[in-house]
Every structure is written in structure tokens, then in C-alpha cells.
């Protein structure tokens with residue numbers, strides 16, 4: 239198929255997807271369509287996937303995209319991870335594939351899961367500072383500071399571009415590492431492996447990374463999200479003291495209405511335990527990516543609520559019995 243036709247189809251898909259996502263979002267807001275959130279999220283993720291393809295096909299500086307997502311985090315927390323990330327979509331699709339084969343997912347031990355989540359920050363530091371340190375230790379001779387900074391951000395040692403990698407859709411509008419019938423395919427981080435370690439080692443590492451992450455997310459839900467450096471850096475945004483009110487979008491639990499049934503713990507793809515364990519109030523954990531699966535599946539009315547500031551955007555409902563609300 240012609241590349242231009244694919245581009246046009248994707249543009250139409252973006253518009254259709256955005257309209258559908260908008261309509262569905264209004265419907266869930268107005269009608270509280272609990273148990274439909276997972277499907278709505280899938281539509282939004284598909285639209286976001288196509289939108290990222292479009293963004294990458296225009297010459298918008300990628301650091302602006304990253305800055306916009308960071309700014310969004312202050313208000314919306316890690317909503318990006320749960321609803322927009324292309325790599326997240328890929329992992330959700332592998333979860334669906336696993337269901338087709340009727341294979342049960344594996345849960346990681348809670349302690350190990352927590353260690354993985356904490357290790358995100360180390361991985362983030364390594365990703366960000368190692369290339370920069372290497373560049374600073376051995377800079378090209380007689381380089382001016384401004385040029386050094388420009389090369390640091392845009393040159394072969396592009397430490398911050400690592401954070402953009404999960405946003406790379408599998409189809410890319412540039413020469414990707416894999417080209418089939420003139421269609422370019424990529425995968426998060428594979429280009430970085432090749433850039434930093436050279437063609438041969440880089441390709442071997444890239445193939446191993448693709449195999450491990452696909453097999454891993456087939457067995458363990460959203461496995462990469464547990465130590466994703468982008469997710470970690472978004473989470474860091476909400477850790478500063480001055481940002482204690484942030485993110486404005488968050489999950490709250492009503493302890494009086496919670497029956498400790500444990501559904502929220504079971505359905506959480508990244509094994510957040512706080513929703514179950516915390517004694518009511520604002521759920522405070524950087525692991526939560528606001529996918530809303532817990533609030534969707536919690537079978538008790540108002541036990542869990544998604545709040546934007548003090549306004550309730552979505553609430554769990556008793557889907558075992560008729561609602562008492564109407």
C-alpha cells in the first residue's frame with residue numbers, strides 16, 4: 239500500500255478517533271457508564287497513537303511535546319500513562335491477546351513490585367545522566383557552551399530523548415529500524431540501543447529488548463510501566479513539596495462504603511495496593527496511572543471516586559444491584 243494512503247488513513251483515524259473519544263468521554267461523565275471505561279480507554283489510546291504519529295510527522299520540536307506532557311502531569315497526574323501512551327497501548331493489546339489464548343496473567347510478589355517501582359528512579363537517573371556525563375567527560379575540543387548544550391539536546395547523545403521513547407508509535411514517519419514494503423516500523427528504545435552501542439550490538443540488544451518486553455507484558459500486565467523512566471519522571475513532578483495539591487486528578491476512597499472485597503487490588507494492572515489498603519481519603523501513590531480500572535470494577539456505589547480537585551468526575555457504582563442514585 240502506498241505510504242501517502244496510509245498517512246491519509248491515519249489522519250482520518252485521528253479525527254474519527256478524537257471525535258469518538260470526545261463523545262464517549264462526555265457519555266461516561268454524564269451517564270456514569272461504569273464497566274465501559276476499559277473500552278473507552280482503548281478508543282482514546284488508539285486516537286492518541288495516531289495523534290503521536292501525526293505529531294512526529296510535523297516538525298514540532300520533540301522537547302516541546304515532552305514539556306507539554308510534563309505540564310499536563312501537574313494537573314492530571316499520570317493520566318498520560320494510563321490513557322495516551324502508545325507503548326501502554328501495545329501492552330494492553332498483548333493483554334488482550336493473552337485473554338484470547340485463555341492464559342492467566344502472573345502477579346509479581348508485592349514487595350518485588352514495589353522494588354521495581356522504586357528502581358524506576360535509578361533507571362531514570364542512569365538514562366539521563368550517563369550519556370550526559372560521557373559527553374561532558376570527553377567533549378569535542380573548543381566547543382562553546384551554547385553549542386555544547388544544543389548538541390547535548392539534539393546530537394547523538396540525546397539524553398532527554400529517552401523520555402520520549404514510549405511515545406514512539408510502532409509506525410513512524412521517518413526511516414525506522416525496520417522497513418517492510420517502504421513502511422517504517424519502530425519500537426520504543428530500539429533506536430537508542432543502536433545509537434549508543436553501535437549497529438551490531440545495538441541490533442542484538444534491540445531484538446532482545448523487543449522479545450523480553452513483549453513476552454513480559456504477555457505474562458505480567460503492563461510490565462514495562464513498573465519501571466518506565468518516563469512514568470517515573472512524570473511521577474517525580476508530583477513529589478515536590480510545593481506541588482502537594484498536585485495532581486488535581488486523583489482517586490479518592492470512602493472508607494465507610496468500602497467492604498474490603500479486594501476487587502480493586504485484583505484488577506489493577508500495575509498491582510497498586512494502596513487503593514485496597516489505605517484507610518480512605520486521597521490515594522497517594524506514584525504507581526497509579528489513573529486507568530480507572532479499580533473505580534470501574536469496584537462493586538460499591540461511591541466507594542471509589544475520580545476527583546478533579548473537589549469535583550467528582552467518575553464514581554464506582556453498585557453494578558450488583560440497581561443504583562440508589564436515581
Ligand code: SF4
Pocket residue numbers: 491495496497498499500501502503513514535536537538541542
Ligand atoms: S473494590 Fe471497592 S469495596 Fe472492594 S476493596 Fe476496593 S474500594 Fe473497597
Ligand code: SF4
Pocket residue numbers: 489505506507508509510513525526527528529530531532533
Ligand atoms: S490504582 Fe486504579 S486507577 Fe490506579 S493504576 Fe491501579 S486500577 Fe488504575
